[in-house]
Amino acid sequence: MPSALPLRTRLAAGAGLAVSELSRRVGAGEGSVIGGRVLLAMDGGALARLAAGRTIALVSGTNGKTTTTRMLAAALETRGPVVTNSTGANLMTGLVTTLAKAGGQDAPAVLEVDEGLLPKAVAGLQPSVVLLLNLSRDQLDRIGEVRIHAQRWRAALEGAPSTTVVANADDPLVVWAAGLASRVSWVATGQRWRLDAYSCPNCGEQIEWDDSGHWACTNCSLARPSPHLALDGDDVVLADDRRLGLALQLPGWANRANAVMAAAGAEAVGVHVADALAGMGVVAHVAGRYQVVSVGGARVRLLLAKNPAGWAEALDLIRPAPMPVVVGINARIPDGRDPSWLWDVPFERLRGRLVIATGDRGRDLAVRLRYAEVEHRFVEGYVDAVRAAGVSDLDLAANYTSFQDARRELARA
Amino acid sequence: MRDRRVSIALLYPELLGTYGDGGNAVVLAERLRWRDIDADVITLGAGATVPTSCDVYLMGGGEDGPQALAARELSESGALHKAVDNGAVVFGTCAGIQVLGTEFANPDGTPHPGLGLLDVRTVRGTGKRAVGELVSEPLVDGVPTLTGYENHGAVTHLGPGVRPLGRVVHGLGNGGGDASEGAVAGRIVATYMHGPALARNPALADLLLSWVVGSELAPLDDAEVADLRAERLRFIRRRRWRRDR
Numbered sequence: 078m079p080s081a082l083p084l085r086t087r088l089a090a091g092a093g094l095a096v097s098e099l100s101r102r103v104g105a106g107e108g109s110v111i112g113g114r115v116l117l118a119m120d121g122g123a124l125a126r127l128a129a130g131r132t133i134a135l136v137s138g139t140n141g142k143t144t145t146t147r148m149l150a151a152a153l154e155t156r157g158p159v160v161t162n163s164t165g166a167n168l169m170t171g172l173v174t175t176l177a178k179a180g181g182q183d184a185p186a187v188l189e190v191d192e193g194l195l196p197k198a199v200a201g202l203q204p205s206v207v208l209l210l211n212l213s214r215d216q217l218d219r220i221g222e223v224r225i226h227a228q229r230w231r232a233a234l235e236g237a238p239s240t241t242v243v244a245n246a247d248d249p250l251v252v253w254a255a256g257l258a259s260r261v262s263w264v265a266t267g268q269r270w271r272l273d274a275y276s277c278p279n280c281g282e283q284i285e286w287d288d289s290g291h292w293a294c295t296n297c298s299l300a301r302p303s304p305h306l307a308l309d310g311d312d313v314v315l316a317d318d319r320r321l322g323l324a325l326q327l328p329g330w331a332n333r334a335n336a337v338m339a340a341a342g343a344e345a346v347g348v349h350v351a352d353a354l355a356g357m358g359v360v361a362h363v364a365g366r367y368q369v370v371s372v373g374g375a376r377v378r379l380l381l382a383k384n385p386a387g388w389a390e391a392l393d394l395i396r397p398a399p400m401p402v403v404v405g406i407n408a409r410i411p412d413g414r415d416p417s418w419l420w421d422v423p424f425e426r427l428r429g430r431l432v433i434a435t436g437d438r439g440r441d442l443a444v445r446l447r448y449a450e451v452e453h454r455f456v457e458g459y460v461d462a463v464r465a466a467g468v469s470d471l472d473l474a475a476n477y478t479s480f481q482d483a484r485r486e487l488a489r490a
Numbered sequence: 491m492r493d494r495r496v497s498i499a500l501l502y503p504e505l506l507g508t509y510g511d512g513g514n515a516v517v518l519a520e521r522l523r524w525r526d527i528d529a530d531v532i533t534l535g536a537g538a539t540v541p542t543s544c545d546v547y548l549m550g551g552g553e554d555g556p557q558a559l560a561a562r563e564l565s566e567s568g569a570l571h572k573a574v575d576n577g578a579v580v581f582g583t584c585a586g587i588q589v590l591g592t593e594f595a596n597p598d599g600t601p602h603p604g605l606g607l608l609d610v611r612t613v614r615g616t617g618k619r620a621v622g623e624l625v626s627e628p629l630v631d632g633v634p635t636l637t638g639y640e641n642h643g644a645v646t647h648l649g650p651g652v653r654p655l656g657r658v659v660h661g662l663g664n665g666g667g668d669a670s671e672g673a674v675a676g677r678i679v680a681t682y683m684h685g686p687a688l689a690r691n692p693a694l695a696d697l698l699l700s701w702v703v704g705s706e707l708a709p710l711d712d713a714e715v716a717d718l719r720a721e722r723l724r725f726i727r728r729r730r731w732r733r734d735r
Contacts, residue, residue, distance in 0.1 A: 214508065223553075224553060224555070271504075272503075272504060272507070275504035275505060275535075275536060275556070276504075276505060276536070276555055276556040276559055281555040281556075281558070281559060282559070283536050283537060283559070414621075414622070415509070415621075415639050415641065415685070417509040417510035417511075417513075417639060417684065417685025417686060418509070418510050419510060419513075420510030420511075420512060420513030420516070420685065420686045420689070421507075421510045421512070440714070440717055440718040440721055441718060443714050443717075443718070444689055444690075444714055444715055444718050445513075445689070447714055448513070448516050448517055448520050448689065449516075450520075455714075455717075
């Protein structure tokens with residue numbers, strides 16, 4: 078904790094961290110929520126004070142926040158220590174406890190931020206760089222309109238003239254959200270999800286894509302900006318057409334897209350793209366994602382997907398048919414209470430294999446799979462679900478709280 | 491056996507498909523195929539010419555901007571009006587019920603003209619957004635309790651030209667204080683049960699299909715859906731029991 082802080086903030090940070098530690102010791106969880114609440118109750122303005130003088134990078138978006146944060150932290154760690162909220166504690170309480178715990182003021186902070194909190198975090202932290210990954214439908218019951226996020230991001234970034242924005246040029250909602258920022262580094266990720274951006278966020282008219290991935294509004298001037306960095310297969314293409322190879326341990330297009338966004342973020346704070354990419358190669362799994370756990374002789378790889386755009390990518394990663402797969406679905410508050418989105422996921426792609434449906438809302442999934450003509454069974458409990466698959470090497474894909482339940486139950490088994 | 495294929499038009503899924511509403515097209519088509527009746531789903535993106543000859547037209551939920559765009563396109567082409575005159579079945583959910591009506595609310599609260607196919611008028615609600623499980627006792631014959639999920643901030647008033655689809659047992663429904671849910675007029679059915687309402691309510695799906703096919707349909711094995719419906723209704727009973735104590 079920096080000694081230059083006002084006494085009140087130091088006391089608040091000390092108390093918050095003590096409570097956080099106590100909560101962790103009694104096994105009540107990571108402790109950042111309760112500790113953060115104590116801290117903020119004692120000093121409501123702690124966020125700005127704890128951040129003062131530090132280089133701050135924020136990462137937000139619907140999908141890829143935790144992984145991109147980890148990658149950007151790994152890229153900056155090539156230079157020295159980095160402060161980061163690696164457990165995904167991305168609300169105000171998590172941000173303040175992460176900063177309160179941080180050591181030397183010289184260490185940059187890489188912070189994952191919830192989409193809804195980003196405007197407040199930008200105003201409070203005055204970040205050097207903000208990464209805007211993507212915006213798509215997620216938690217429909219709570220948020221209602223994904224465009225509200227884009228609108229609020231846009232206003233917040235207009236009011237942050239000292240911030241460099243790294244923005245996904247292939248997501249019209251993100252491009253519009255970054256539209257009033259003073260400095261933008263555009264990144265072409267090759268994003269394929271378009272369902273949430275057919276109508277222009279700027280004027281409401283239609284957006285059209287051509288075969289090369291270029292897009293433009295048919296009415297106003299909103300169009301794909303020309304990118305500073307682009308992902309092309311396994312390469313990052315620089316503005317001068319030089320190519321750098323990605324060497325990631327994490328699989329799939331989505332992680333390559335996360336890596337190129339993180340590389341642009343690292344570049345914005347002075348790390349060369351090549352050094353940043355080399356640094357990310359050490360990341361093997363992130364908060365349990367892609368981790369392999371052993372259960373009664375079976376090796377289970379854990380995949381997380383939280384919403385239709387995330388599932389579209391996860392279905393590409395799952396081992397091909399006829400290998401069975403376990404799919405877990407919950408609809409608790411962090412997942413969104415409404416699993417209607419199951420019908421936006423192309424589960425038809427799982428045909429030709431057995432799918433074990435599980436989780437609180439495994440029955441909703443079973444009905445979805447029936448209409449997708451995918452062979453399936455509903456099995457309660459993750460250990461039994463893995464057993465029912467009847468193979469020794471398999472994937473388990475689940476949404477947020479189902480993933481956490483699966484991780485916990487399989488670790489205990 | 492019918493001598494021709496059943497065509498199901500899914501209207502503007504990119505504008506009216508926020509909540510997995512495209513699932514209703516899958517449900518209808520599969521329930522026909524399982525009975526050896528050929529079915530085609532015709533997905534009509536924004537800007538596409540809407541044919542007037544389809545048997546079923548589906549409209550889903552959407553955000554305010556896209557909803558207005560969809561209403562304007564359909565109103566300019568007049569295709570849905572012609573199809574309805576030809577006897578087509580229309581099923582609208584969420585934004586669908588609003589667009590089918592005479593008017594709905596713009597984001598700023600001002601009225602936007604609807605298609606006028608249903609005698610309903612939608613205004614912006616003044617209370618909290620209706621979000622959660624929705625259960626109604628249907629007022630159409632042969633269909634058991636309807637179960638679904640609602641998420642809307644509007645109030646829909648029914649005119650004399652329609653009757654409600656159901657009476658609300660749990661949730662808000664149309665929100666006008668009369669416990670009505672949805673609206674029916676002729677072969678046009680609309681509901682606030684958004685998303686794949688027909689997946690959870692196969693009897694309603696079969697009712698719409700029987701209008702197209704012109705006869706009763708052979709029963710299907712809906713045991714899995716029955717399990718899901720039972721689980722959802724149990725969940726609501728538990729919640730209500732806790733709340734009432």
